[in-house]
Amino acid sequence: MHDKKKAHPAIKSQLHPRNKHRQRYDFPALINSCPELQTFVAPNKYGDLSIDFFNPAAVLCLNKALLKHFYHIQDWKIPKHNLCPPIPGRVDYIHYLADLLASSNAGSIPRGNKVRCLDVGVGANCVYPLVGSSEYAWSFVGSDIDSDSLRSAGLIIAANPQLSSNIELRLQRRSQHIFQGMIQADDCFVATLCNPPFHASQAEALAGTQRKQSNLKASASNQKKLNFGGQSNELWCKGGELSFVKNMISESQLFATQSLWFTSLISKEANLKGVYQALKREGALQVETIKMGQGQKVSRFVAWTFVKPNEHASWLQAALTK
Template structure:
């Protein structure tokens, strides 16, 4: 097992969001952002990161400006991704794929990536298609999210040949029904539901909101939103990734790297135990960082 779980100081070197947000530039890409920008006590322009509307407009501006989209929207109350951190996952995945190509990142339509639970935002396929011209298959269990994802593709016509959507009609399965007989994927990626229940999610959201907003009289809101299937599942993150491990073992002949974000470092040890017990051929832990937020990518392959 190669363990890259060492401290990182910034975003991936190829990440285009180094150095923070240029709000003046982003306002030119999305004028709607203007009404959410203010000057803080240190004389710097910023937004209220406890305000979900401000967070949405900021990340929309990043997508339109950096990844050349003409249109982007998400389903009401769905998860609004933090674009810099999501881009990091794409770039680290590219590094893994480069290992089999003498260090050169494979690009173009010959590279096929499966994104599990793509949501209405389609954030990983959008970034991966633009940065490396990869082809994506994006699965989703929520039909509303799938509809918004389809609209995002249709209003950016160049994406029609890059992203294929698939509906997962069985919430008890992750890969079965999504991977077809002739499919071969160079990598699987996933941002799993983290919480064990609605209550678990709400307790965490309240703590986070209070840290961001000093006015305790304002009702708690989740600044990044999220539908139930995006935020929690029985057993939470650890249970979901454990199932992904077992499901991927069934499809080992069709998959190269399988990966998932792991938000809680305490989940790594039991997940590694499952992978090692079933003799995964290679296991990687890659630490990522956006601001003060640390996360990990757990990646493995069976052959």
């Protein structure tokens, strides 16, 4: 006998209206696209098909199936120690970024490979470029300080020749910098995006994961596992998220004319005050905070620009005709 089933909404309304993951997972359809997912799918205690979200291999395979089923991404895989991101949340960032660009383009989302974005910390998973290229045909430069992560991302790109001309990878050899060395003299981006390291240390990252798992009533045997994997440069850095983003803001001013919008996820709401202070100090002319939601989690990204609002349309038009 199954436990009493909780009522689940038919639509995950907190996700962006264009997000393809607003429906509950259709596991038979996902298995049809990615047969290896079958190994991990079984009825849960309510009698619904699901996977064990505390099993890293199961989450990895679900991501592979989602990317293949909805975005036609072939042979997506990452090393075991790298960050395995929740796809629906990553997709939301891309769609809300598209809306932000539309606000600078008379309400129309710019599409095509002339729309160039810089993904800071592209990682081994390469998710933002894959989704942005698939959904809007944007082109991306993906930067990272880890050569192994870029090697993994490169293998994914090579397996998807329909996207390969839209995604370029660059190794950041100076880990203390973010845009310096990555934005070249002839580069022009409509936006930059980033999923910054959240924590200030490995111990803080582990403590945060343990709190999340405790809230989800995880078993004691799972308490030491990171939900979605991840290594040092992906999960923590000296000073944590706020320090990283403040450094990003400082460097963005040096490239004020080479990107219309600079954006970054801000995981911790308490960091917003420091972010706004840094943006004011660097002279940002417009700042937007875009809220996003996934399940019970509320996230957001902050966007800023050094281009005058009345010049956005002409700036964007010039960038798209280069």
